[in-house]
Amino acid sequence: MKVLKYALLAAVGCLTFGLGSPSFAQQSAGDAARGKDKYMAVGCFTCHGRSGQGGALNYPAPALVDLPMPADALAAFLRNPVGDMPPYAAAVLSNADVADVLSFIKSLPGRKDPKTFPLLNQ
Ligand code: HEC
Numbered sequence: 001m002k003v004l005k006y007a008l009l010a011a012v013g014c015l016t017f018g019l020g021s022p023s024f025a026q027q028s029a030g031d032a033a034r035g036k037d038k039y040m041a042v043g044c045f046t047c048h049g050r051s052g053q054g055g056a057l058n059y060p061a062p063a064l065v066d067l068p069m070p071a072d073a074l075a076a077f078l079r080n081p082v083g084d085m086p087p088y089a090a091a092v093l094s095n096a097d098v099a100d101v102l103s104f105i106k107s108l109p110g111r112k113d114p115k116t117f118p119l120l121n122q
Pocket of ligand 1: 039042043044045047048057060061062063064067069074077078082083084085086088093101
């Protein structure tokens with residue numbers, strides 16, 4: 001089901017951004033450090049956590065680590081989100097910014113295995 005959702009978002013992304021416009025293929029090598037600044041500045045962290053671990057609102061805000069979305073699908077989603085997720089217009093977060101944010105999300109290590117915490121193994 002999720003895969004279908006992302007495929008749909010990718011399709012919407014292609015339609016929205018057009019194949020002729022400067023494409024994500026050229027921009028998709030985002031800058032993770034800039035992406036982190038954006039992620040903090042526009043407030044993604046308030047709901048999805050500083051480490052992309054997710055959080056709780058009226059219902060859970062999903063974890064973003066291991067996000068399987070390509071940049072165009074993420075941009076399409078951010079412009080037109082669902083549920084409690086607020087929209088981010090291109091004026092607030094440009095397509096290049098989205099690529100940077102995605103790059104930051106991809107750099108996140110995810111949850112650690114509890115077995116790697118010495119204190120929890122005593
Ligand atoms: C006010 C809280 C809030 C903020 C701020 C917010 N989100 Fe979300 N986000 C949500 C919620 C809640 C959902 C789940 C929406 C649903 O499925 O109903 C969500 C869903 C998502 C999803 C889909 C994840 C999935 O697995 O389906 C992505 C990707 C995402 N947000 C990225 C971002 C990014 C990037 C930012 C910053 C630019 C951001 N969000 C800012 C609350 C927020």
